[in-house]
Amino acid sequence: MRAAAKPLVECTGLMKTYAAGGFAAPRGTHVAAVGGINLAVAPGETLALVGESGCGKSTTGRLLLGLEPPSSGSVKFDWADLQALGERGLRALRKRMQIVFQDPYGSLNPRFSVRRTLAEPLRIHLKLSGSGLEKRIRELLESVGLESAHAGRYPHEFSGGQRQRIAIARAISVEPDFVVADEPVSALDISIQGQILRLLMELRRRLAMAMLFISHDLAVVRQVSDRVAVMYRGRLVELAATERIFEHPAHPYTRLLLESVLRPEPWRGGPDASVRAQTGGHAGLSMPAGCAFSARCPLAGSNCLDGSPPLREIYPGHYCACREAAATTNSI
Amino acid sequence: MGRARVRSWTFRIGLALTIALIIGALCADLFSPYDPYSVDMDAVMVPPSGVHLFGTDYLGRDLLLRVLHGGRISLAIGVLAVLISGLVGTTVGAIAGFAGGWLDEVLMRITDIVLAFPTALLALAVMAVFEDPTVGKIFIVLGLVGWANIARLVRAEVMTIKERDYVLAARSVGVGPLGVVLRHVLPNTLGTLLVVLTLGVASNILTEAWLSFLGLGAQPPLPSWGAMITEGQYFLTTRPWVCLFPGIAILLTVLGFNMLGDGLRDVLDPRLRGGG
Numbered sequence: 001m002r003a004a005a006k007p008l009v010e011c012t013g014l015m016k017t018y019a020a021g022g023f024a025a026p027r028g029t030h031v032a033a034v035g036g037i038n039l040a041v042a043p044g045e046t047l048a049l050v051g052e053s054g055c056g057k058s059t060t061g062r063l064l065l066g067l068e069p070p071s072s073g074s075v076k077f078d079w080a081d082l083q084a085l086g087e088r089g090l091r092a093l094r095k096r097m098q099i100v101f102q103d104p105y106g107s108l109n110p111r112f113s114v115r116r117t118l119a120e121p122l123r124i125h126l127k128l129s130g131s132g133l134e135k136r137i138r139e140l141l142e143s144v145g146l147e148s149a150h151a152g153r154y155p156h157e158f159s160g161g162q163r164q165r166i167a168i169a170r171a172i173s174v175e176p177d178f179v180v181a182d183e184p185v186s187a188l189d190i191s192i193q194g195q196i197l198r199l200l201m202e203l204r205r206r207l208a209m210a211m212l213f214i215s216h217d218l219a220v221v222r223q224v225s226d227r228v229a230v231m232y233r234g235r236l237v238e239l240a241a242t243e244r245i246f247e248h249p250a251h252p253y254t255r256l257l258l259e260s261v262l263r264p265e266p267w268r269g270g271p272d273a274s275v276r277a278q279t280g281g282h283a284g285l286s287m288p289a290g291c292a293f294s295a296r297c298p299l300a301g302s303n304c305l306d307g308s309p310p311l312r313e314i315y316p317g318h319y320c321a322c323r324e325a326a327a328t329t330n331s332i
Numbered sequence: 333m334g335r336a337r338v339r340s341w342t343f344r345i346g347l348a349l350t351i352a353l354i355i356g357a358l359c360a361d362l363f364s365p366y367d368p369y370s371v372d373m374d375a376v377m378v379p380p381s382g383v384h385l386f387g388t389d390y391l392g393r394d395l396l397l398r399v400l401h402g403g404r405i406s407l408a409i410g411v412l413a414v415l416i417s418g419l420v421g422t423t424v425g426a427i428a429g430f431a432g433g434w435l436d437e438v439l440m441r442i443t444d445i446v447l448a449f450p451t452a453l454l455a456l457a458v459m460a461v462f463e464d465p466t467v468g469k470i471f472i473v474l475g476l477v478g479w480a481n482i483a484r485l486v487r488a489e490v491m492t493i494k495e496r497d498y499v500l501a502a503r504s505v506g507v508g509p510l511g512v513v514l515r516h517v518l519p520n521t522l523g524t525l526l527v528v529l530t531l532g533v534a535s536n537i538l539t540e541a542w543l544s545f546l547g548l549g550a551q552p553p554l555p556s557w558g559a560m561i562t563e564g565q566y567f568l569t570t571r572p573w574v575c576l577f578p579g580i581a582i583l584l585t586v587l588g589f590n591m592l593g594d595g596l597r598d599v600l601d602p603r604l605r606g607g608g
Contacts, residue, residue, distance in 0.1 A: 067503060091508065092506070094505060101500075107497040107500075107501050110498075120507060124505065125505075170501065
């Protein structure tokens with residue numbers, strides 16, 4: 001699915017830098033967690049954001065929701081600029097955008113009963129109270145596969161999977177248009193992951209929500225997403241429809257990611273030598289002068305050191321930020 | 333509910349000592365035929381016996397009863413002062429920890445100054461400003477000194493808690509800054525706060541004792557433990573019980589509250605660290 005004419009969420013030149021910590025770091029040193037991203041999510045679309053840990057996926061998700069202010073660039077939600085909205089306007093907009101966190105042990109207030117956790121957004125945005133509130137809480141619990149009798153219990157009385165169901169119920173309580181799911185199953189047992197994923201996907205369909213699905217699990221991404229965006233060290237390196245990216249990965253980093261997925265029959269066809277990259281290429285905080293991936297890239301040549309390569313459309317709806325790959329893929 | 337109770341002997345012993353003190357202090361008059369203020373010149377400094385279990389002081393007053401009455405003063409001062417400094421300390425700590433930036437910087441420097449100020453000097457200054465020393469002035473001293481420690485601990489706790497996902501989740505459902513602090517951050521500092529306040533009672537009781545010992549606190553004839561030790565110090569070698577019993581009372585009380593505080597930390601910690 002291509003991004004429709006009118007995106008629901010759109011960011012341009014999104015950048016977030018943090019002051020480098022530690023007393024050894026020179027004053028004024030900054031680390032770019034997100035280094036200038038353009039991305040658009042269409043209404044109802046599920047866009048997966050993949051990449052290794054620390055590449056800025058989660059930060060991007062939080063920036064899109066306005067939970068953190070960007071260092072530069074802008075985020076537009078339904079044409080409203082989040083930065084320009086101000087604190088109150090943003091709070092009103094929270095009815096339309098929600099988040100599900102990775103760790104269900106940290107995302108629920110331990111002193112809040114399930115009822116109180118779910119009541120908070122309902123009171124704020126839907127002005128519910130009394131029996132209307134109770135009814136809605138019961139409905140929500142049932143829609144995420146919990147019993148309404150669970151409403152009086154506290155988070156520590158639930159398992160990880162059940163806690164994630166509560167967190168999902170909180171996110172969908174206001175029937176948002178857009179949900180950021182920040183690795184929503186990676187902290188759960190393998191046996192539970194499937195259940196929670198199915199629940200998320202069912203709710204997404206039922207409520208017609210757009211979703212930014214942040215993950216490093218490509219098998220899961222292939223199941224759930226319409227489009228996939230690949231991130232490396234704060235930048236987008238490739239963006240395409242899910243099937244396209246799995247069948248014709250263009251960027252060497254994407255190919256490396258796909259090769260690292262466990263195959264059911266490992267003896268059949270080892271990794272293509274051309275994408276076998278050197279691992280451990282992280283050179284501390286400093287970014288290479290050219291393409292950020294060039295230090296680990298098997299295709300890296302001299303022209304890769306000449307500035308960060310921009311995302312270019314190499315096929316309708318398929319964008320890639322690699323000079324070498326763009327040259328080869330066009331001939332496919 | 334369903335939560336495994338943590339066994340802590342520190343907690344139990346501390347609780348037992350504290351409860352014993354409270355009962356003793358409150359019920360003293362029910363079991364004693366004496367009056368803590370009535371002088372009996374026929375029984376001056378008699379050693380402990382069946383008649384006077386702790387003996388009597390230099391005015392013939394029953395020491396057991398005076399020690400128990402001293403417990404009332406210590407408890408009242410210790411607890412009330414900690415409530416005042418707890419209120420100030422929590423407010424300052426919460427604002428500093430949540431707001432950060434220059435406000436945090438200013439509040440913490442003020443806190444540092446208060447922490448660096450010698451308590452004895454402050455006590456002398458307060459006593460000098462107001463004419464005659466009374467119990468009420470000890471509150472002023474303890475309140476001025478005690479909040480700084482609490483503010484620092486609350487600030488540190490608030491700074492960790494405000495980074496938790498559930499706080500971000502609260503913001504993402506549209507809870508305003510005040511609601512985030514009052515409903516999500518502060519209630520989750522309660523465990524730590526309880527420990528800090530309990531330890532604060534112990535330190536307040538100790539401070540009251542030495543302020544009174546130096547004559548800067550409760551004045552005769554009030555049966556404050558510190559003041560009682562002052563009265564007995566001249567007879568330490570010949571009539572040791574006059575000092576000994578108030579001394580033991582201070583020791584057990586401070587030990588009790590300290591153990592209660594440490595025990596509370598043991599009991600509360602696993603739950604708090606687990607995030608729920």
